Amino acid sequence: xxxxxxxxxxxxxxxxxxxxxxxxxxxxxxxxxxxxxxxxxxxxxxxxxxxxxxxxxxxxxxxxxxxxxxxxxxxxxxxxxxxxxxxxxxxxxxxxxxxxxxxxxxxxxxxxxxxxxxxxxxxxxxxxxxxxx
Numbered sequence: 001x002x003x004x005x006x007x008x009x010x011x012x013x014x015x016x017x018x019x020x021x022x023x024x025x026x027x028x029x030x031x032x033x034x035x036x037x038x039x040x041x042x043x044x045x046x047x048x049x050x051x052x053x054x055x056x057x058x059x060x061x062x063x064x065x066x067x068x069x070x071x072x073x074x075x076x077x078x079x080x081x082x083x084x085x086x087x088x089x090x091x092x093x094x095x096x097x098x099x100x101x102x103x104x105x106x107x108x109x110x111x112x113x114x115x116x117x118x119x120x121x122x123x124x125x126x127x128x129x130x131x132x133x
Contacts (some may be wrong), residue, residue, distance in 0.1 A: 014052050018080075019112035020047060025081055028039045029096050037093035040084040042104065045111070048080045079115050 024045045032038040086095040 003080065009119060009122055011049065012115055012122070015049055016112065016115045016119060018048060018052075019108055019115060021080075022108050023105065023112065026108060029084075029101045030098065030105070033094070033096045033098050033101070035094060035096075038096060040086060040097070040101070041081050042084045043080050044082060045108075049060055060066065075127040 022045060025041055025043055029040045029042075031037075084100075086097055087100070089095045090098070095118065
């Protein structure tokens with residue numbers, strides 16, 4: 001019997017990739033905290049993952065030409081990245097709020113770690129099943 005990775009991992013592999021992408025976006029915000037007219041951006045993690053899990057993601061999708069192919073992540077380069085509405089925009093037009101970015105980065109890091117731990121447990125379970133343990 002073949003192992004179906006989509007059933008084995010569910011949405012968790014996509015969540016791991018999305019958390020990684022969100023970390024990149026937030027780190028770009030932090031790198032540009034002093035840049036005039038820089039607009040803070042973020043990914044709405046919940047909305048993108050809900051759309052992904054319901055199969056109605058609006059982002060680029062690759063076609064599977066064979067049923068044995070593993071599906072690819074469907075997150076676009078910038079399609080899921082939105083502008084963040086600041087509490088107090090800077091006088092220079094910069095909308096990055098350092099304390100908000102640090103908070104969001106920490107929450108995202110925890111989400112990434114929990115998804116990674118969950119997937120690691122799933123992989124260990126599959127390995128044990130293959131070995132017959």
